[in-house]
Amino acid sequence: MSNEVIIKNAVKRYGDFTALSDVSLHIKEGEFFTLLGPSGCGKTTLLRMIAGFNSIEGGEFFFGDKIINNVPAHKRDIGMVFQNYAIFPHLTVEENVAYGLKARGVKKPEIEKRVKEALDLVQILPLAKRKPSELSGGQQQRVALARAFVIEPSVLLMDEPLSNLDAKLRVQMRSIIKKLQRRLGITTIYVTHDQEEALAISDRIAVMNQGKVMQIGTPTEIYAKPENPFVAGFIGVSNFLNCEVTSCTEESARVSIKGELDIDIPVRRNYTGKAQISARPEQLFFSQEGMPGKVLFSTFLGDFIEYEIQLDDGQELIINEYTKDTTSMHDIGEKVFIRFDVARISLYDEGGEVLSK
Amino acid sequence: MTRRKIKLDFWFFVKAIVLVTLCLFIIYPFYTILTKSVFSSKVDGITLYNFERFFSKKYYYRTLIRSMVICSSTMVFSCIIGVFIAYVMTRFNVPGKNLLHVLIILSLMSPPFIGAYSWILLLGRNGLLAKLFGTIGLTAPTIYGRDGIIFVFTLHLFPYVYLYTSGAMNSIDASLEEAAENLGMNKFRRIMTITLPVVLPSILAGCVMVFMTCLADFGTPMLLGEGYTVLPVLVYNEYMSESATDPFMASALSVIIVACSLVMLGIQKLIIDKKNYTMSTLRPPKETQLHGFKRFATVFPVYLIVFLALLPQIVVVCQSFVERSFSGIVQGINLNNYRAILSRLGQNIFNTYSFSLVAIVFIVIFGILISYVLVRKKGKAASVIDTLIMFPYVIPGSVLGIGLIVAFNRKPIILVGTAAIMIISYIVRKLPYTVRSGSAFLYQMDPSVEEASINLGVSPMKTFFTLTARMMLPGVMSGAVLSWITCINELSSSIMLYSGNTSTIAVAIYQEVVRMSDGTAAALATILSVTTVASMLIVFRLTKGKVKIV
Numbered sequence: 081m082s083n084e085v086i087i088k089n090a091v092k093r094y095g096d097f098t099a100l101s102d103v104s105l106h107i108k109e110g111e112f113f114t115l116l117g118p119s120g121c122g123k124t125t126l127l128r129m130i131a132g133f134n135s136i137e138g139g140e141f142f143f144g145d146k147i148i149n150n151v152p153a154h155k156r157d158i159g160m161v162f163q164n165y166a167i168f169p170h171l172t173v174e175e176n177v178a179y180g181l182k183a184r185g186v187k188k189p190e191i192e193k194r195v196k197e198a199l200d201l202v203q204i205l206p207l208a209k210r211k212p213s214e215l216s217g218g219q220q221q222r223v224a225l226a227r228a229f230v231i232e233p234s235v236l237l238m239d240e241p242l243s244n245l246d247a248k249l250r251v252q253m254r255s256i257i258k259k260l261q262r263r264l265g266i267t268t269i270y271v272t273h274d275q276e277e278a279l280a281i282s283d284r285i286a287v288m289n290q291g292k293v294m295q296i297g298t299p300t301e302i303y304a305k306p307e308n309p310f311v312a313g314f315i316g317v318s319n320f321l322n323c324e325v326t327s328c329t330e331e332s333a334r335v336s337i338k339g340e341l342d343i344d345i346p347v348r349r350n351y352t353g354k355a356q357i358s359a360r361p362e363q364l365f366f367s368q369e370g371m372p373g374k375v376l377f378s379t380f381l382g383d384f385i386e387y388e389i390q391l392d393d394g395q396e397l398i399i400n401e402y403t404k405d406t407t408s409m410h411d412i413g414e415k416v417f418i419r420f421d422v423a424r425i426s427l428y429d430e431g432g433e434v435l436s437k
Numbered sequence: 438m439t440r441r442k443i444k445l446d447f448w449f450f451v452k453a454i455v456l457v458t459l460c461l462f463i464i465y466p467f468y469t470i471l472t473k474s475v476f477s478s479k480v481d482g483i484t485l486y487n488f489e490r491f492f493s494k495k496y497y498y499r500t501l502i503r504s505m506v507i508c509s510s511t512m513v514f515s516c517i518i519g520v521f522i523a524y525v526m527t528r529f530n531v532p533g534k535n536l537l538h539v540l541i542i543l544s545l546m547s548p549p550f551i552g553a554y555s556w557i558l559l560l561g562r563n564g565l566l567a568k569l570f571g572t573i574g575l576t577a578p579t580i581y582g583r584d585g586i587i588f589v590f591t592l593h594l595f596p597y598v599y600l601y602t603s604g605a606m607n608s609i610d611a612s613l614e615e616a617a618e619n620l621g622m623n624k625f626r627r628i629m630t631i632t633l634p635v636v637l638p639s640i641l642a643g644c645v646m647v648f649m650t651c652l653a654d655f656g657t658p659m660l661l662g663e664g665y666t667v668l669p670v671l672v673y674n675e676y677m678s679e680s681a682t683d684p685f686m687a688s689a690l691s692v693i694i695v696a697c698s699l700v701m702l703g704i705q706k707l708i709i710d711k712k713n714y715t716m717s718t719l720r721p722p723k724e725t726q727l728h729g730f731k732r733f734a735t736v737f738p739v740y741l742i743v744f745l746a747l748l749p750q751i752v753v754v755c756q757s758f759v760e761r762s763f764s765g766i767v768q769g770i771n772l773n774n775y776r777a778i779l780s781r782l783g784q785n786i787f788n789t790y791s792f793s794l795v796a797i798v799f800i801v802i803f804g805i806l807i808s809y810v811l812v813r814k815k816g817k818a819a820s821v822i823d824t825l826i827m828f829p830y831v832i833p834g835s836v837l838g839i840g841l842i843v844a845f846n847r848k849p850i851i852l853v854g855t856a857a858i859m860i861i862s863y864i865v866r867k868l869p870y871t872v873r874s875g876s877a878f879l880y881q882m883d884p885s886v887e888e889a890s891i892n893l894g895v896s897p898m899k900t901f902f903t904l905t906a907r908m909m910l911p912g913v914m915s916g917a918v919l920s921w922i923t924c925i926n927e928l929s930s931s932i933m934l935y936s937g938n939t940s941t942i943a944v945a946i947y948q949e950v951v952r953m954s955d956g957t958a959a960a961l962a963t964i965l966s967v968t969t970v971a972s973m974l975i976v977f978r979l980t981k982g983k984v985k986i987v
Contacts, residue, residue: 131888132891153892154895160888168886168889183895231894
């Protein structure tokens with residue numbers, strides 16, 4: 081059986097509130113797939129529907145070619161790592177990890193062997209006899225991880241597993257999880273609200289907002305080519321500028337920004353009218369001519385300098401200038417001109433649909 | 438799909454059984470009382486005659502006024518004492534703090550009427566202290582009548598306010614008061630603007646508990662009243678007195694008591710539920726170190742009050758070893774009182790423990806299932822069960838007793854005079870303790886623990902029995918032991934329901950006191966006290982000192 085997960089038109093409602101509307105995903109076998117979005121976007125709801133803890137109001141969920149809508153949670157053969165780990169407090173570390181194997185009727189010597197292997201993989205074998213109350217957060221996290229993958233599930237689900245750890249441990253566990261997933265090749269669905277974590281760990285990401293999938297893509301695609309202003313704003317830092325497409329061909333649009341600057345942006349379709357530009361701080365640069373503005377504030381951050389620029393109409397932009405590309409810093413209050421990296425910035429029509437290539 | 442059906446069916450089954458049981462033994466008896474209250478032997482058909490009589494005859498309506506006087510005064514005094522002790526105990530370096538806490542809880546859990554009985558031994562006619570006062574030419578304050586009842590009630594019930602308040606005070610994060618200090622508030626204004634408002638809902642909740650317990654209690658005013666008749670005593674008299682038994686009037690009185698409790702509960706819901714603060718306490722409040730006289734002056738009143746609250750226990754235990762002649766003259770210090778009760782009242786002792794034990798088995802099973810339904814299977818049925826479960830808090834024991842009698846003294850179900858009816862009254866009345874502690878425990882237990890088990894391939898049913906119920910057991914057991922303690926000490930419904938061979942220790946104590954047979958009563962009371970203390974120690978063990986009575 082292939083271990084891909086296919087979700088077709090999933091719907092979830094709580095009374096009048098629609099938590100998920102028409103979500104479709106195709107998660108490939110062995111893929112590390114992340115559901116990313118702000119709190120309340122429906123990502124955990126979707127994960128719990130896959131796990132079988134939330135009822136499915138509409139749509140079809142497949143593991144391979146097997147529909148699982150009506151399979152009860154304990155028969156779905158899914159490993160899950162919970163946000164608070166959900167370690168059984170009255171069982172020791174090894175009893176926790178053995179729990180799922182016992183439920184599957186695995187023979188005792190086999191259980192011992194597999195528990196040992198699993199604990200070894202997450203590097204907590206010496207803690208096997210301890211009670212959960214004697215473990216640190218990071219150690220509990222490893223138990224939860226071992227318990228989830230020791231049953232060799234067809235799919236591994238993780239619900240914000242790192243959110244209770246401190247920053248340093250989070251980065252450390254992140255790479256352990258990623259390496260483990262690679263090594264075991266388990267199809268993994270990971271939920272997080274931390275975009276940096278998502279970019280670092282995922283093969284592909286689905287960015288979600290208000291119960292809808294906003295974009296699906298690899299981390300680089302999502303960062304470099306956000307398909308709508310929400311994704312542009314949620315992933316990384318973006319400057320948004322209102323503009324107007326004055327003329328357009330199938331290939332390129334002439335865009336007027338605040339009537340002060342005209343630029344040509346490569347586009348994928350024909351459009352004229354109101355539009356919006358989103359530009360990352362590194363996609364803006366200083367020039368001898370362009371959009372006039374003045375420096376409000378500057379922060380030296382080592383490899384780059386972050387400038388806050390105020391345009392003549394009062395709007396503020398953030399521009400990053402790499403230290404290696406410059407010899408001196410602009411002064412506060414200094415008059416500057418700004419240009420755009422037209423090949424990289426994103427252009428959206430009035431409805432938020434992407435125009436730029 | 439089929440699995441899903443079975444799972445639904447099991448909990449449906451549980452809900453159905455629980456609902457039917459509660460309706461049969463709470464709603465149906467109360468319904469019978471309600472219908473009886475609008476009939477009378479003197480008037481034909483449905484009538485408000487009983488209620489008219491109640492509100493027009495001083496003999497009746499003054500009991501309501503008296504009950505209100507007793508309950509409100511006790512509430513005010515308990516509030517003052519309880520809040521004071523809670524504040525001192527949580528904020529100052531009181532020596533022997535943990536022991537004091539345990540002692541206060543013990544004094545609350547002791548049989549309520551033993552306080553009254555013991556104070557009679559001290560300040561009643563022929564009382565120890567009364568005589569002492571007499572020898573130095575003073576008249577001791579009398580323990581009988583209104584003031585005595587309030588005094589005994591206050592000493593017995595202030596722990597409710599203390600427990601609620603100290604719980605809340607301990608959960609105020611230290612940073613809250615520090616923030617107020619940092620913002621320039623002096624100590625007094627800090628207490629008035631931060632501490633008090635935050636703990637006020639808890640204080641009020643404690644006060645309401647005091648009020649309701651007072652209103653329902655029968656033993657204390659019965660022993661101390663001497664003509665100062667309050668409502669529950671009147672109910673008993675109307676129902677039990679040999680001269681003028683009037684079940685219709687007794688029913689009407691029961692309805693009036695329940696109405697009073699409901700009003701109180703309504704007030705509680707109105708003012709308390711709206712203002713409940715949940716706080717995450719990272720750092721418990723700091724303890725101020727007092728020294729020298731200041732420390733003594735602060736600590737002494739606390740010790741004095743706790744001593745007074747425990748005095749009845751001590752007196753009773755001492756008294757139990759004193760043999761007296763019929764006229765009250767001390768014959769010697771020996772175990773004759775115990776010999777007497779073993780030969781004469783062995784059946785009562787056996788009944789008390791066996792009835793309570795049977796009740797507890799049911800209470801634990803029901804407790805686990807009901808708390809699970811309340812917390813994890815929310816819905817219409819669960820909220821109805823939640824309300825019904827709390828009903829016994831509103832219905833005084835004597836009223837439930839009357840209700841059970843009038844409901845089950847005729848076909849199709851005749852239970853009056855059996856052990857079953859006693860056990861049933863224990864189960865329905867004491868179940869709330871266990872359900873409370875069980876559901877409190879479940880609320881703390883993250884549902885993801887169960888989900889993790891299901892996720893790992895254990896069916897929901899099996900998860901419930903092997904994991905959830907197993908983890909709930911300590912939580913439920915501590916509640917169950919509290920239920921057990923209140924069962925063995927139960928008087929107000931037992932006294933209505935007992936028959937010749939189903940009498941209990943509590944009933945016997947009451948009868949012995951009335952017959953002025955102090956020695957045997959003291960021996961019986963000592964047995965109850967010792968059992969209570971031993972059981973409480975188990976609770977402390979189970980909860981690692983963090984017992985929750987309320």
